[in-house]
Amino acid sequence: MTHGIAIHPRVEPHADGIRALQGLATSVISDVTGRLLGTVGLLPVNRSPVAVCGNAFTVKVRAGDNLLIHKALDMLRPGDVLVVDGEGDVSRALVGEIMMRHGRAKGAVGFVIDGAVRDVDAFEEQGFPCWARGVNLRGPMKDGPGIVNAPICVGGMVVNPGDVIVGDSDGLVAIAPADALRIAGLAREKAAAEAKTIAEIESGAYSSAWVDAALKQKGV
Template sequence: MPSNGITIAPRVDAFAAGIEALRGVPSSVIGDVMGRLAGTTALRPVHRTPIAICGNAVTVRVRAGDNLLIHRALDMLQPGDVLLVDGEGDVSRALVGEIMMTSARVRGAVGFVIDGAVRDVDAFEEHRFACWARGVSLRGPYKDGPGSTNQPITVGDMVVNPGDVVAADSDGVVAIAPAEALAVARRAHEKVAQERQTIDAIVAGTYSSAWVEAALKQKGA
């Protein structure tokens, strides 16, 4: 990192085929087919109406309570982008609010993922702009830096690279590397179909839980 602590790298263009293949697939199912280790922890939706998004990752890392580099990243946003911010998990000061949300929205971005705090939460709901965050704070941020744009970051214990495919819904957020997106999508769609069959069998009264007894016997119970 430069001596001034600021790195500004360009956005990475979206992998459109991967985004389309994963659009609408539940985040929980994507996490399942990725080994159940993928996805965020401790981040919750700020918007209250359920919203599901799938888009291209634009990443920012900032010092706790400072949003200078987020303002720089806003100028990079393009339609379909998801802005993800590593704010060191600090919730003492909001990193984004209605003004920055409006700037992102008019550029066509589809959501924020903030490992830090946000404010003006009613505005996110009013405009149905998707946002996941660690907390809410009325206190505003500083604008001094340092930070970086479009470098690998961590949000909610999940590593995200610029250009990853990001899928998010009421359950959480998951990032998928472009090279893996189509294969993950194929497995996820297969699992969605399998789960629907299971639910239909439960409703019809034909579901068998014999596998539970078999698993317990295997463990010596």
């Protein structure tokens, strides 16, 4: 690392894992992984419903500085999700419309910014998914330091380069490639069970007897 700057090679996407997790709800994925997985405090800046499933391309920057994000944009490939640890700082926007258009032109399918963004109308108009901690019109500095393609933490969740990032209107989860197929299978089973429950509610056949049973076990 020179002057606090390190640029590591990109990690190629786990195509099978991305295909397997595509379309699954983040809440269901979190449920089948112990209900501990997922971001906190990062919300879509888009007003329309959003969804993404792609390859994590990670960046760690100093609060309010986006020099290394610009370098990361040059390295993006189709299917990448740019995931930025901006130290949770919202005093300056780390990305805006120009960087969004650059990333989209490189094939990125979404941005995750643990920091602030600006030009949010452009993200909505272009239908480009972006999750962030806040919005701020003030622009960033461009001095560094920073690291490209190393483990980071966004919204309290560790993300490694090459993880499968799944995002929707509820938030985001990151899945290690080695676990993607197994977790996708569990999530599909749970999604089917939830669909069955919803159908029972709609038909009037649903029973909530488990609630009283749980309370009885607690001595109520």
